[in-house]
Amino acid sequence: MSHLSLDVAHLFAGSLVLVSFMLLYQDRMFGLLNIFALHAFVVSLSVAWQAYIQFAPHLYITAAIALMVKAIIIPVALHNIIVRLGIHRTIDTVGSIGTTMLAGIMLVALSIMVMLPITAEAGTLTREDLAFSLSVILLGLLMMISRRNAVSQVIGFMSIENGLILAATAAKGMPLVVEISVAFSILVALIVIGIFLFRIRERFDTMDVHALQRFRGGHP
């Protein structure tokens, strides 16, 4: 496997982390959608590249799914939802963007620290790719908890999933990758449908605390 191919794979993985940061930075709804589309696009590129260098044609399917579903369909769907439900175009965040970014950088550092001691013989480019995908996952989690708005939380979740796809494809010769990515796409689709059906405009935490009290059988 040539040096170049490794570097390209590395480049894609790294740029994915970069896009994750852009997601964290973005605070306009439509901009977020576009950047997520980019995120998905980078993932599909990297998956395709993996398929090419691993001579694993079935990975092309995964790439295609990623491109279709997450780079095109879902952003469009979310766009419609935002328009239909009249969701605010700005995203209210928990804490300032700056602190979120700082936390994100720490997370990347953490994931690299965690991955460092892994022996290289576990697989070529495994260590770096794992570090990158782990950071993408953590950044996605961070996004989910630092955004008060359902759509951006869904986007956070999907970026987590992208990180997983990255890891799965980087794990050379892993079976069931396609099935898994399909299963994941179903999951995401369901979440989006859920948002639409349940009219979850602003938050996952739909009800005010008193309502929750009532639901939790809070009153003797």
Add this chain to the structure above:
Amino acid sequence: MALTVLLSCIGVLLATGIVAVAGAGWKGLASNLVYAAALAAGAVMLSVGLSALAAAPSGAETLDLPVGLPWLGAHFRLDALSAFFLVVVNLGGFTASLYGLGYGNREESPGRVLPFFPAFLAGMNLVVLADDAFTFLLSWEFMSLASWALVMAHHRVHDNARAGYIYLLMASFGTLALLLAFGLLAGPAGGYAFSAIRAAPPSAGLAAAVLALALLGAGSKAGLVPLHVWLPLAHPAAPSHVSALMSGVMTKVAVYGFVRLVFDLAGPPDWWWGALVLLLGGASAVLGVLYALMQHDLKRLLAYHTVENIGIIFIGLGLALAFRANGMGLAAALALTAALLHVFNHSLFKSLLFLGAGAVLGATGERDMERLGGLIRRMPLTAIAFLAGSAAISALPPFNGFVSEWLTFQAILVSPKLPQWLLKFLVPAVGATLALSAALAAGCFVKAFGATFLGRPRGAAAQQAHETDRASLAAMFVLVALCLLAGLVPGVFIDALAPVGQQLLGARLAPQGQFAWFTIVPIEDSRSSYNGLLLIVFIALGAWLAAAVIHRWASHALRRAPAWDCGFPDASPATQYTAGSFAQPIRRVFGSLVFRAYERVSMPAPGRTEPARFHLRLRDLVWDTFYAPVQGIVDFGADHLNKVQTWTIRAYLSLVFGTVVALLMVLAIWH
């Protein structure tokens, strides 16, 4: 052989319980069947136990069943100790069942009593026979559970549900403590069989922990202060013959658990063990009787007296530990004999008293002494039985209660030979508390008997009372006879106990059979001796002499006239002393110290017509000190954790995120 018989009897009991569930439909039949079966089983097991106790020196009999914990099975063992407690348990079971034959027809909810009564008996017998940790705890907790069900039998009565709740909670606490104790004894490998534990006794430190846990576990079941709080709630709540079993027998099973753990399994004691047990015993003895004095509920008063007597028993056990730790075999045997004899005696007269209280309850529907009175005329036989019981529990010669307390005093008087100074000073002080509790107990039972049976009826219920049924009376008088017997010829019983001391301490008292006229001589002739038989003979002679002289020379004229009323004729029974007013002087003496008692009398101004009011507030310091804080902590924790329930999904996600990051950091550091 013996064990097979015993276990099959237990099986019969359990089966009876199951049958009772089915047959709860026809009331009379079911109850007669259950109690008859329990009676028969009790009789058989009693005889087996007696024979085993007689033949005890010939060694222990063991039996294994392939049930319970896999790869361990259920071990059973019948040695001197378990044989003795087998006798205690089944004697109580026998009389309670006898009483039940009569009481069963008065029970209003037999469906909630009949299935559990035999199960309760079975559980207690199993505890005594168990020979491995699992079987022991299983039977122990089963016993608690069955008795809990019986406590809840009259669950609609006010406060009974709470009593049952606290009881089950404390029982589980005790079981947990014992669980930990056995965990220590068995070790990580899990050698749960008692034989394995005996083979590998714990180190000194572990043994101390075992002692502490045993005190918590067995003590909470026995009702040792400050673990007694459930007892005066639960025992009275149950039907009376069950109260008799719980107070008279189950607390003894708890004592058995303590003896088995500390004397048999925990290895050689350290001298301070004795000091600790003595302290707890003394505290229980005095506090128990003081609490009892403040009660006006007859059955609760009796329950508190159980606490007192358990204290006396533990004083004996503590002395035995102290002597044993110093290698004073004979003295240890004396103390242990005193304790075990008191176990036996207390099981007798406490059952008797509870059965009497049950008869009163059945005849009047009243447990409150302030509404009773004058029953000696309506129910004379019950009165006689109850009087005998009161005399016995007040340690009055020639009844049996006195003998065991006398032996305890004798053991206390050996204490100067102990090398440790702490014990030297502690033991006489504990002796003082023992004497105090004995005197107070007498006062308390003058109050109980006086308020219930003497004077004039304080209520309609007491006026229309009728003597209770034959079976109940039979049960009571069997116990009266035994109380007298054990008081008149104590030597026989002491000799019967000898094998237990032999087994646990390797020492025994001189056989009492050798002394003429059933005199008992615990240590040596010149030191102390007692002869109940001659004593009663002399008392009888003296009384007869006086009576004879008087009827020979005195006038036989007798005139009935109204009692002296200071010229204020007032027929109202309200003018007589009540239980509360009887205890008032003693409350004045001890109350402020023990109960933080607070009295206020509000007198109307002269000439005003409204009645004077008397306010009394007593506080249960034990509850305030030990239990209220626990409750507070739990409530605090619950209130604060409860907020988590109403968080938003994002908050929950942050929890997850935090956990992930934290664990990753752990990992990063671990590298």
Add this chain to the structure above:
Amino acid sequence: MALMADLLLQFAQMALVLLLAPLLTGFVRTLKAQMLRRQGPPLLQPYRDLLKLIRKEVVMAENASWLYRVVPYVVFATTFVAASLVPTFATRLVFSHIADLIVIVALLGTARFALALAGLDIGTSFGGIGSSREMMIASLAEPAMLMIVFTLSLLAGSTQLSSVAVFLEGPDVGLRVSLAMALVAMVMVAIAENARIPIDNPATHLELTMVHEAMILEYSGRHLAVIELAASLKLLLYMSLIACMFVPWGMAMRTHDAVALALGAGSYVLKLAMGGFLLALFETGTAKMRVFRIPDFLGAALMLGLLAALLLFVSRGPA
């Protein structure tokens, strides 16, 4: 033959206490009267009272139960047995093995128990007052008494009165702080137990102050006679207890020959007279205290007793 002699001796003592008891009571009364510059009743008045009482008819409350009629005999019998088991003029009497000091205390407890029940039987407030106060007093007096017993038997290594007496009469006792304390405590207990001033006043019938008299207020005739006799027996018993525990000198201990016995009897009577005199002196000297001062009085006795027991170790060192 020897057994016969022993039995004889025993019965002699029984008879002695029975006969002496009223005399002692009378003696104290007379002394007190004369100390108050009154003429006072003759010495034998108690005997006359007893005879008078048993000839009178019994007036009994309507609702008195059978217990009420049995109690006097129980009280008498137990007190009598207890009294006759205390060595008076000689130790090691044949029946001394029946009971030791603790049993004697307990016997008195039985008597008190019975009497207190009788007090409650009629259902008047007097009986109630008497019983409840009596039991309150007892609840403190009995432990104090037992502490004294502890002190002595820890010292003598026995609760057997004869052995105690022998030991204390022996040379190896010496003067002991704890003994003195025990004696003081003993006297206080004795005063309380016998319902003497300052605890109670055997002569009064003022409802609010009386204790013992309140319990037996309803008794009359032969019943009262028996109870009175029991009361004086109790007084005698305590006197002889003190005598045999603290001043055992002169008792017939080693041998039971005529000389020793005569000596013993003489010294016993002498001790009784002395005790009676001191009692009368004390009673005329003090006033009765309020009921709720009594606990302090007896509490002091209890503490003294406990202190005596504990001081033993100090004064003797480890055994």
Add this chain to the structure above:
Amino acid sequence: MNAFEDPLVYAILLVPMASAALLALLPDDRATGRLNALASFVTFLAASSLFFVRPEPGSFLIVDDVNVVFIVLNTFVAFTTSVFSASYIAHELETGRLTPAYLRFYHAMYQTLMFAMNLALLANNMGLMWVAIELATLTTVLMVGLYRTPAALEAAWKYFILGSVGIALALFGTILVYLSARAVVGEGLDAMAWNVLVKNAPAFDPHLLSLAFVFLLLGYGTKVGLVPLHAWLPDAHAEGPTPISAVLSGLLLNVALFAVLRFKMVMSANAATLAPGPLMVGMGLASVLFAAFMLHRQYDIKRMFAYSSIEHMGIITFAFGMGGPLANFAGLLHMTYHSLTKSAIFFSVGHIAQIKGTQRMASIRGLTVSHPVLGWGLVLGVMSIVGLPPMGIFMSEFLVITSSFARQPALAVALGVGLLIALGALLLRLNGLAFGDPEGGDAPSHASYVPMYAHLGLVLAAGVFLPPAMVAWFRYVAGLLG
């Protein structure tokens, strides 16, 4: 590796699938309940046959000592629950809480859930197991939201989101395990097959394994309901139909825990990894204590027992974390007993809620008086769940505490205290529910008591006597768990 040839095992998977499709199509709302029960029964028969035939492991499916007991238990509880569900659902139809359309959906989902869980248990491939568990999650999410009340939707949504995140974490862990295995076993299916993994685990890269276990514990731990990942559990139990609460508590939690166990075996086979014990002990203890305190503030009967499920999952995790033959054995026992007991409790709770027309405990009183059979069933169940003998849970808790006290006194005491606090709360509620003067509505309900008492009877019997075969399996597994 040879192809997997055993009709029985396929039956365990195919019967639920086929019946799911059938039930989705059948319009008749009378027969469906029975059909559902029948299908579950057939599955159970097929599963119990595994006690006797032990097919060769294939690359996707496997039957070994580890999962055989759980498959049988799973299908058994599924069967009894379906019997209970038949009577429960009939009542729901009468009261109109459910329409026939939803009923079809419900039954189809029920069978799909069974299929997913059986697949997860039978899977010999960690990827397959992951997919199966995700499928199970999705179906339960849909079931929880069945009643369409705002509360139900909120619960379902919360469950969905948290579950998805958990799933994602679990997948990452799975990938890591595969990576660590690939270096030794080589690429392809073998690197994901349990039997292969356990065999070659000693040679795996310890760091990757440790990292993987962290994610797996968190991922599947979310499904198990371990604190602090438990948030979805009480709502999901409280708002869904009671049969589903029973299945959730009794089975799905077990399945998730089973996944964790599979991975723990791999971990413990490799000496150099980070010891999984402390993590599990910590989370287990946290769950027990947290649930114990929370139990004191529950006023909804189903929520309360949901929290008790959290507590028991905590106990089990604690036991496995402690490790050692005794504790592991106890943990396996406890898994079995808990799923039997807890589902039995939910059976009785379901009928009670229907009869009284409410889940608020304040308005349910004196059941032993008004409905003796139901009330005493509940009493028995609660007695068993708080670990009072002679029920089986006493045995497992006895083993857990005694075996861990000798090694970690402080932890064992903490566990004991937690159990005691929980017991206090449950018994307090039980007092009100079962005793005192009866109170609350009395709607007719054709309850079927058989499943409840069958479970309780089993637990009781097992508490006194355990069949040697079961003991043998569990001891073998306990050995593997290290």
